[in-house]
Each structure stands twice: as C-alpha cells, then as structure tokens.
Amino acid sequence: MTDQELLAVEEEQPWLRLDKRMLLVHPVNEGIKILPVLLLSFFVGSQSGNHYWSLGILAVVVVFAILRWFTTSYRIGPVHVQLRTGVLQKKVLSIPRNRIRSVDVEANVLHRMLGLSILRIGTGQQAGKGEAFELNALDTSLVPALRVDLLQRVSGQIPAADGIPTAAPNPEVEIAHWQFSWVRFAPFSITGIVTIAAAVGVLFQYGLGQTLAESSVVSNSIDSAEQFGIAVFVVVALIALLVVSSIFACVRYLLTYANLTVTDQGRTLHVSHGLLRTRQSTLDRKRLRGTSLSQPLLLRAVSGARLDAIMTGVSAEKKESSLLLPQAPQAEALRMMSTVLGDAGLHGGADRPLLQHGPAARRRRYTRAALPLLVIAAGLGVAQYLGAPIPILAWTAIGVLFVAAVGLAHDRYRGLGHAVLPGWLITQHGSLDRTRHSLEAAGIIGWTVRQTFFQRRAGVATIVAATPAGVGHYEVIDIPVENAWAMIDAVTPRAGDIWLRRT
Incomplete structure (x- = not known):
C-alpha cells in the first residue's frame, strides 16, 4: 500500500x-x-x-x-x-x-x-x-x-x-x-552512599535536619568523640558508614535487579528485571552497535563487571534502557559480551588482549599521577627550610599518596589499549572507572584526531569515533600519533588514506 x-x-x-x-x-x-x-x-x-x-x-x-x-x-x-x-x-x-x-x-x-x-x-x-x-x-x-x-x-x-x-x-x-549470589557485588559501588546522601537531603528539605542536629543521637556522638578521641571516633564512624551503605546498596540491588532475565527473540533482545517494580526493555538487534563493559576499581577488585549495550537511538545516560547485566561476576559478563557480539558479527576475540600504546603513554600516566604530589612536596620542603613547622603527619600523607599515585598510574597504563578486528573497534581506558567499548565499524559516522599541547610534546593523540549510538563518541586515548590515521583507515577503509599520504 x-x-x-x-x-x-x-x-x-x-x-x-x-x-x-x-x-x-x-x-x-x-x-x-x-x-x-x-x-x-x-x-x-x-x-x-x-x-x-x-x-x-x-x-x-x-x-x-x-x-x-x-x-x-x-x-x-x-x-x-x-x-x-x-x-x-x-x-x-x-x-x-x-x-x-x-x-x-x-x-x-x-x-x-x-x-x-x-x-x-x-x-x-x-x-x-x-x-x-x-x-x-x-x-x-x-x-x-x-x-x-x-x-x-x-x-x-x-x-x-x-x-x-x-x-x-x-x-x-x-x-x-540473575543469581542471588550476585548481591555480593552490590557493596562495591557508590549506590549505598548516594542513597544515604539522598535520604539526608530529604530530611533537611523538610526541615528535619535541625531536629536531628539537636537530638540525643548527635549529642551522644559528640560526647563519645570527646571520651575516646577524634581518631577512634572517625574510624568507628567510617566503619558504620561502610556497613550502612553496604546494606542500602544490597537492598537497592535486590529491588532493582532481582529476577533479571535476558532472552534472545531472534531480531530482539528482551531484558526484564525488578523485584517490586518490574522493568522490561526490548533491544532491537538492527540497532545494536556494540557493548560497554564497565569495571570500576572496587568492582574489579572482587572480579565483577557490568555490561551495557551500545544502541542507536538509545541514550546511554539512562543505563536501564541499555542494560544487559548489572554488577555480576566478570566471567559471566565476558561470556554475555561474547554471546551478544558474536551474534552481532564479532565471532571470537571480543575479550582478546589489547594493543598497548607504548612508552610515551606510560610516561604520561606516571607524570600526571606523581607530578602534583612532587610539587606539593617541594613546596612543603621549601616551607620547612624557611622555618615553618611541617608536622610529620603531612610528610607521611605525601608518602602514602605518592605510593597510591604510582600504583594508580601503573593500573591506568595496564588498562589502556585498543584492538582493531574485521568490522570492529575495541578500546579500553581508565582505572578508577575502567570501561571496555566494543564498537561496530558500520556504526561510526566520523573521526577526529585531537592533540593537546602536552600530547603534541609527547607525540601521542586521542582518536574520537563519532556515532549516533550510546554516548555519541568513543575515544582511543594517547595512541602514538604516527599510528593514528593508520588505525582509522584499518577500521574505516579510505577514511584516513588522505592523511596517510600527507604524512
């Protein structure tokens, strides 16, 4: 008709x-x-x-x-x-x-x-x-x-x-x-703390904050701090916050993701989850452009991960609209990623090791992590040389932060890399919030090679792949600049050949 x-x-x-x-x-x-x-x-x-x-x-x-x-x-x-x-x-x-x-x-x-x-x-x-x-x-x-x-x-x-x-x-x-044992991954996120902060905000919004401040709970807490010392009180308060936030995170995880099932209906993927309030999302395979595997530091420490779909026309800001798996065992997330991407055309290699970006990228990780602390330490040293009293606790804190910064830089470089497979681009970066994006080449509509002042000095560049799917763009960070356009041409043939001839 x-x-x-x-x-x-x-x-x-x-x-x-x-x-x-x-x-x-x-x-x-x-x-x-x-x-x-x-x-x-x-x-x-x-x-x-x-x-x-x-x-x-x-x-x-x-x-x-x-x-x-x-x-x-x-x-x-x-x-x-x-x-x-x-x-x-x-x-x-x-x-x-x-x-x-x-x-x-x-x-x-x-x-x-x-x-x-x-x-x-x-x-x-x-x-x-x-x-x-x-x-x-x-x-x-x-x-x-x-x-x-x-x-x-x-x-x-x-x-x-x-x-x-x-x-x-x-x-x-x-x-x-979904398995009930997955609840153990819930405390390794910030959802519990966010829930507590939201509850406190509601209390103050309705004028109950002043009442709480004048209650016996607060006054008894102040008396306990004076009796046992501030340090002990802070440690106990942090432990209590950790326990309460973990409980809130587990409850929220159960209410939101319990009974989750993902079914393949041929041309669509159907995701259903929720204990009291149920939610069902249908993902059209024709609009599937890849997956995002999220592995924040705390979740990665207990071998956990979360998986989302990269969909055309579905905003990734609303995670539930593209959710494939909530916080779950890393092995299960990788299996699910391989299954979804295999059906989408990426047969094997979805979880393959990535190509690292070389010594310049490694040096930038360590420089950006350690340089601010070295500047602060130099300032404290000059102040102490001029006679200012610098407590030993400050130097101890600088030393601890320096060791943590070096470890963070090492982990950031370990998690930095990319891979080019027939018809696919895989990119990964981050440490505190590490993500691995597998993006179909057919879904990429444009490329940008970007260099800051310090990147030009280091000889690296950031490649931005524009797409109407997911967050709209995905980055390959700190790749050697001489390899940038060759990588683009490998993913999208003839997209970078003009720049290859110029270089």
Missing part, C-alpha cells in the same frame, strides 16, 4: 482508551505526589479546627486523576502512533513508526496487583516535560505483542481493528539469568 492509502486507513482507526482499572491507580499516584501538601493542610486544619482542608484538596486530586482517564486516548496506526492527553489543555503527540527506537515496560506494586503495565516509547531524543509517549496503563496480557509490533518498521501491514496485533512472538532463548 502507498503512504496515502496507509494514512487513510489510519484515520479510520478508532481511538482507544487506557484500561479502566487505572481509575484505581491514578488517584493513588497523584495523592502520593502531593503527600507533603496533604500533611501540611492536615496540620493547618488541626490548628484552626477545620479538618476539611485536606479532604477538599484530596477530592480535587481524585477528580483530576479521574478526568485524566477520560481525556486520554491513543491510536496505533500503520504509519504513526498517537496519544491524546490534557484536561485543561488538549495535546496530541504523534510519532512516526520508523522513529521508534525503544519500547520499555514497567509495573510497580499496585500495577502488578491489578494486572497492568506502563508502556513507554522512546525515539532516541530527549523528551521534554509532557512530551514523553507513555501509556499508563494497559492490560499486561496485551503488552508483549504490542511491544513486538511497535519495534517493527512500517511494512504496509494494517494492524487489527482494536490496535493490538495478534501475531505470535518469536521463540525465546534465555541467554542470561
């Missing part, structure tokens, strides 16, 4: 409403959003003797939530998917089918109790407030087939009259399954 015929068919399709069970969910969700306002109104009503303040606000919220259901409808056509919303201001959001890049499905506890799911459509662009295509919510039994249909480009096939396709999904093959 022609585009005009498909559009004509689309205009004749009926607009569908969300599931009626959302009339029970919307009021609860809206009430939770304004819970601080409800509590404040209840307090004001108690002081004035009028308890109808909170009831009036709650009634307005419930009516508004019900009206949202009556004013929300959607249509799944052969050319566009459309969403009509708005109680006071009407809005129609229309997305061409060929612009759909991802389809995510979520369900919190209340949704799961009612058999509902939230379906979100992503186009690879940052959506502003009120511009995201979200169907909150649909019958869970209808979502799998709808998700498969939405990820297909326009093929001329007219959907069923009710907007829900009836085609049976492809057979699924499970290629990864």
Whole structure:
C-alpha cells in the first residue's frame, strides 16, 4: 500500500482508551505526589479546627486523576502512533513508526496487583516535560505483542481493528539469568552512599535536619568523640558508614535487579528485571552497535563487571534502557559480551588482549599521577627550610599518596589499549572507572584526531569515533600519533588514506 492509502486507513482507526482499572491507580499516584501538601493542610486544619482542608484538596486530586482517564486516548496506526492527553489543555503527540527506537515496560506494586503495565516509547531524543509517549496503563496480557509490533518498521501491514496485533512472538532463548549470589557485588559501588546522601537531603528539605542536629543521637556522638578521641571516633564512624551503605546498596540491588532475565527473540533482545517494580526493555538487534563493559576499581577488585549495550537511538545516560547485566561476576559478563557480539558479527576475540600504546603513554600516566604530589612536596620542603613547622603527619600523607599515585598510574597504563578486528573497534581506558567499548565499524559516522599541547610534546593523540549510538563518541586515548590515521583507515577503509599520504 502507498503512504496515502496507509494514512487513510489510519484515520479510520478508532481511538482507544487506557484500561479502566487505572481509575484505581491514578488517584493513588497523584495523592502520593502531593503527600507533603496533604500533611501540611492536615496540620493547618488541626490548628484552626477545620479538618476539611485536606479532604477538599484530596477530592480535587481524585477528580483530576479521574478526568485524566477520560481525556486520554491513543491510536496505533500503520504509519504513526498517537496519544491524546490534557484536561485543561488538549495535546496530541504523534510519532512516526520508523522513529521508534525503544519500547520499555514497567509495573510497580499496585500495577502488578491489578494486572497492568506502563508502556513507554522512546525515539532516541530527549523528551521534554509532557512530551514523553507513555501509556499508563494497559492490560499486561496485551503488552508483549504490542511491544513486538511497535519495534517493527512500517511494512504496509494494517494492524487489527482494536490496535493490538495478534501475531505470535518469536521463540525465546534465555541467554542470561540473575543469581542471588550476585548481591555480593552490590557493596562495591557508590549506590549505598548516594542513597544515604539522598535520604539526608530529604530530611533537611523538610526541615528535619535541625531536629536531628539537636537530638540525643548527635549529642551522644559528640560526647563519645570527646571520651575516646577524634581518631577512634572517625574510624568507628567510617566503619558504620561502610556497613550502612553496604546494606542500602544490597537492598537497592535486590529491588532493582532481582529476577533479571535476558532472552534472545531472534531480531530482539528482551531484558526484564525488578523485584517490586518490574522493568522490561526490548533491544532491537538492527540497532545494536556494540557493548560497554564497565569495571570500576572496587568492582574489579572482587572480579565483577557490568555490561551495557551500545544502541542507536538509545541514550546511554539512562543505563536501564541499555542494560544487559548489572554488577555480576566478570566471567559471566565476558561470556554475555561474547554471546551478544558474536551474534552481532564479532565471532571470537571480543575479550582478546589489547594493543598497548607504548612508552610515551606510560610516561604520561606516571607524570600526571606523581607530578602534583612532587610539587606539593617541594613546596612543603621549601616551607620547612624557611622555618615553618611541617608536622610529620603531612610528610607521611605525601608518602602514602605518592605510593597510591604510582600504583594508580601503573593500573591506568595496564588498562589502556585498543584492538582493531574485521568490522570492529575495541578500546579500553581508565582505572578508577575502567570501561571496555566494543564498537561496530558500520556504526561510526566520523573521526577526529585531537592533540593537546602536552600530547603534541609527547607525540601521542586521542582518536574520537563519532556515532549516533550510546554516548555519541568513543575515544582511543594517547595512541602514538604516527599510528593514528593508520588505525582509522584499518577500521574505516579510505577514511584516513588522505592523511596517510600527507604524512
């Protein structure tokens, strides 16, 4: 069928409403959003003797939530998917089918109790407030087939009259399954500390910080510090923080990633995870451009890693949209990486040793790590020579930091390298936050060779591969400048030959 015929068919399709069970969910969700306002109104009503303040606000919220259901409808056509919303201001959001890049499905506890799911459509662009295509919510039994249909480009096939396709999904093959033992990797991240910091921020935001500061817990802690000494108190406080943050990290890991499964459905990868709030993401293999293996220092110390997909049109800033494996055993992450990349065309060598970048790159690692400390040590030495009292603790700290900096430089050079395989570029760098990117050459749309002043003096350069996938660019850091354009030409033939002739 022609585009005009498909559009004509689309205009004749009926607009569908969300599931009626959302009339029970919307009021609860809206009430939770304004819970601080409800509590404040209840307090004001108690002081004035009028308890109808909170009831009036709650009634307005419930009516508004019900009206949202009556004013929300959607249509799944052969050319566009459309969403009509708005109680006071009407809005129609229309997305061409060929612009759909991802389809995510979520369900919190209340949704799961009612058999509902939230379906979100992503186009690879940052959506502003009120511009995201979200169907909150649909019958869970209808979502799998709808998700498969939405990820297909326009093929001329007219959907069923009710907007829900009836085609049976492809057979699924499970290629990864979450294990409870993986929880042991959760403490080796900063999620626990971030959770504690967020909780403290909420306390201060609602004025509870002053109450906490004046509580007996804080006063008893100050007394303990005076009794046992500051050093002992700091050590105990750090141990307590470590224990509490580890507990928070484990709880968050369980709630977010428990029951994770990755299934191969032929043309798509389906990732599902979550204990209370479930999330399902579908990754189209046609838009798969590689993988990113993350190995931060602490996680690497316990042989752990995390794996994400590099997808065209899916922002890597939202890790859950491209997640393949959370913190897991390194061997499992490498196996999963080899499986995904093997199916994408990289047969063998996904975890091969990388080509190191030579003595100049090694020297830059050590210079950048040790030079600031040597400058500080020289300053302290001059100050001491001029008669300023420099405590022995300062020199001890400089010595410890110097040893740590040398070790960090050694580890950074060990983790620096690249490899060029037929149709693929593999690059790795970092120590505290080491990442190994495997990028398909067909997904690279441009190259940049960049040199800072100090890189020119050292004879090295940084190569930047531009791509519409993942974070948008991937770097090969501190490669010898005489090898830069040859490497580019090996990945993308004829992309660097003009510069090779000039050199």
